Amino acid sequence: MTWVTGADGSAYGVTNLPYGVFAHDGRDPRIGVRIGDFVLDLTGAEAAGLVLAAGAFDRPTLNDFMALGRPQWTAVRQRVTELLTDTAHRAAVEPLLVPLADVRLLLPFAVADYVDFYSSEHHASNVGQIFRPGQPPLLPNWKHLPIGYHGRAGTVVVSGTPVVRPAGQRPGPDGPTYGPSARLDIEAEVGFVVGVPSPLGARVSVDDFADHVFGVVLVNDWSARDIQAWEYQPLGPFLGKSFATSVSAWVTPLDALADAFLPAPEQDPEVAAYLRDVPHLGLDLRLAVEWNGERVSEPPFRTMYWTPAQQLAHLTVNGASLRTGDLYASGTVSGPERGQVGSFLELTWGGAEPVKLGAGETRTFLEDGDTVTVTATAPGPDGTTIALGEVTGTIQPAR
Amino acid sequence: MTWVTGADGSAYGVTNLPYGVFAHDGRDPRIGVRIGDFVLDLTGAEAAGLVLAAGAFDRPTLNDFMALGRPQWTAVRQRVTELLTDTAHRAAVEPLLVPLADVRLLLPFAVADYVDFYSSEHHASNVGQIFRPGQPPLLPNWKHLPIGYHGRAGTVVVSGTPVVRPAGQRPGPDGPTYGPSARLDIEAEVGFVVGVPSPLGARVSVDDFADHVFGVVLVNDWSARDIQAWEYQPLGPFLGKSFATSVSAWVTPLDALADAFLPAPEQDPEVAAYLRDVPHLGLDLRLAVEWNGERVSEPPFRTMYWTPAQQLAHLTVNGASLRTGDLYASGTVSGPERGQVGSFLELTWGGAEPVKLGAGETRTFLEDGDTVTVTATAPGPDGTTIALGEVTGTIQPAR
Missing domain, CATH: 3.90.850.10 (Fumarylacetoacetase-like, C-terminal domain)
Incomplete structure (x- = not known):
């Protein structure tokens, strides 16, 4: 159960949480995770100390995050789940939710081969x-x-x-x-x-x-x-x-x-x-x-x-x-x-x-x-x- | 005619001047150009104001320089030729020559496709x-x-x-x-x-x-x-x-x-x-x-x-x-x-x-x-x- 409006029961509920890169409001590309019809701004979340990812979210692609490895991937997913389900975090996290309709989605990773x-x-x-x-x-x-x-x-x-x-x-x-x-x-x-x-x-x-x-x-x-x-x-x-x-x-x-x-x-x-x-x-x-x-x-x-x-x-x-x-x-x-x-x-x-x-x-x-x-x-x-x-x-x- | 010892008449004379990337003396990779049995340190030359390349030589690959385009490529080549042929530059340039035998050559560019x-x-x-x-x-x-x-x-x-x-x-x-x-x-x-x-x-x-x-x-x-x-x-x-x-x-x-x-x-x-x-x-x-x-x-x-x-x-x-x-x-x-x-x-x-x-x-x-x-x-x-x-x-x- 997430506190994000409309996400529970959708195909983008809290058990999904895919990663992407988005542009919004004329700013540089940011990394986000989708929840319902919103994007949680992970670049902002890391800057605010809400998520730890070794600075990998302060990037225009997922590559640095993807390079961290499975233990870190799992830890970040658990933390994001916590942020989106525990209402104690709502006040801090809600300002970091951007309506999907307002963003432009970019190529999520730099393709190597x-x-x-x-x-x-x-x-x-x-x-x-x-x-x-x-x-x-x-x-x-x-x-x-x-x-x-x-x-x-x-x-x-x-x-x-x-x-x-x-x-x-x-x-x-x-x-x-x-x-x-x-x-x-x-x-x-x-x-x-x-x-x-x-x-x-x-x-x-x-x-x-x-x-x-x-x-x-x-x-x-x-x-x-x-x-x-x-x-x-x-x-x-x-x-x-x-x-x-x-x-x-x-x-x-x-x-x-x-x-x-x-x-x-x-x-x-x-x-x-x-x-x-x-x-x-x-x-x-x-x-x-x-x-x-x-x-x-x-x-x-x-x-x-x-x-x-x-x-x-x-x-x-x-x-x-x-x-x-x-x-x-x-x-x-x-x-x-x-x-x-x-x-x-x-x-x-x-x-x-x-x-x-x-x-x-x-x-x-x-x-x-x-x-x-x-x-x-x-x-x-x-x-x-x-x-x-x-x-x-x-x-x-x-x- | 170049003032660099042994370069004239070699297959790496001043009409050749190929580009590469080298490691030397435990420092970060630098961009260089080969002349005879030496490498001219272009990263150092640009830092010293001897060559202008929009900062492209302060990189571990040739990519930024290669992106500049033909007019810049030609201008840099002319300038490097001048530095290596006009004895007026010898005092400034000679300290930037590294014996080829002392360097490790690296992949010169990041391969895209x-x-x-x-x-x-x-x-x-x-x-x-x-x-x-x-x-x-x-x-x-x-x-x-x-x-x-x-x-x-x-x-x-x-x-x-x-x-x-x-x-x-x-x-x-x-x-x-x-x-x-x-x-x-x-x-x-x-x-x-x-x-x-x-x-x-x-x-x-x-x-x-x-x-x-x-x-x-x-x-x-x-x-x-x-x-x-x-x-x-x-x-x-x-x-x-x-x-x-x-x-x-x-x-x-x-x-x-x-x-x-x-x-x-x-x-x-x-x-x-x-x-x-x-x-x-x-x-x-x-x-x-x-x-x-x-x-x-x-x-x-x-x-x-x-x-x-x-x-x-x-x-x-x-x-x-x-x-x-x-x-x-x-x-x-x-x-x-x-x-x-x-x-x-x-x-x-x-x-x-x-x-x-x-x-x-x-x-x-x-x-x-x-x-x-x-x-x-x-x-x-x-x-x-x-x-x-x-x-x-x-x-x-x-x-």
């Missing part, structure tokens, strides 16, 4: 069937390791940032043509944000996931399928992805997701020793994709084949170091049903089966002016339901 | 012949766009940093096995360092190369061929590359390379309009690869099919922004002859033709303890020959 995995069996199989009909839907390596690649960290943008339709080379019957992408798509994903770094040459064990990962964001990995199709052999996606990747403004701490962990799908064949996580846990995050306000899909994250702990162990098994602010995304989240897919490529089966949106409109891929919003909920502590911060974006015409 | 291209026709053809015998050596897209992908910025290390042999999954006759890479290779490349950023949603023209690119480094993109072979379908190289990428400690400014530009190989078929650079210029950089001290190859950068201006225009044609510190590498530099290749994969033709090193030793791929050093020279201003900073590394056993 961005890695994108490909860990949904349903998504990988769908893509295989669409692009390689008649062939086995999964490539031979897929069940042996979490396939992934590096994306462009510098074009990770916060939810709400407009997305300019990319131009580039697309395949054509008489060779490539140049122009705006005609197959602009989304990928609804979940991203994991690294707080605690690891040294070069060392590995991070599957058991150490919670020591390194601070929290979770929603991700929309915008994808130009035509550009990607022409460029991706043999070195993978490049300009088909690098124009923009949107993340939610709120980072949900792992502590808020303690009740969302559940057994992940069984893996067969058995995976290499460095990928064996015991227990083998996924997350019960229930995503929803809205296309111009209409809910078109509900991707279930619990169906992901590879777990975030396995992804982290794989990412570092070659001795690659981690930095504070590293972001690794799950890959498109798709369940077994058509209404559970995380991309429009799958929803329209390669563009062959348009979907109806309200008011008699149909779509295959994104048109200029379209807005896509990805949301998610999860079972929170104490029987509550918590929301992850949404990730939304609107397509602007090519320049 | 790292992109690796694949722009040598000879290299791409060799790889095609080794891995796809009997097929056309180049894929259909190769001559239409500079193929590239994002690498891991967080594992870019300075020359001299030991490279721990990576472990991972390798393909085997009965499925993948796990262990240290048995096909550890190099890729000798040239890297371009972005100084001036560009906004999201905009493109950088081929004509604006010199406004954005500050300078050049040598790159060794260490590659575990067995790990790469198993993982790279369909999203490209990941752990086969991400364990380490070495760069030279010295960044050679473009101004020092003004006389090294020369016409690049003709392109057929004609490229898309956004890739047409007039004049179409490559760089006459003469690389050399030493394996345990023995020169095994001399890759000529002038043979590269795609130019750095084309790579930059391609990188941003989809609206991707540039940040200060972005590094894009050319891809392995290989000329038409076997003695001109930039990887051991090519030098030993997939490991089938071992090379002899001194003292009766043979090699296919790298063994523990091996050292590889890549150097390069270029025609410098006023008929001089200048050296690029070397990039070297020694293989440590897998952990």
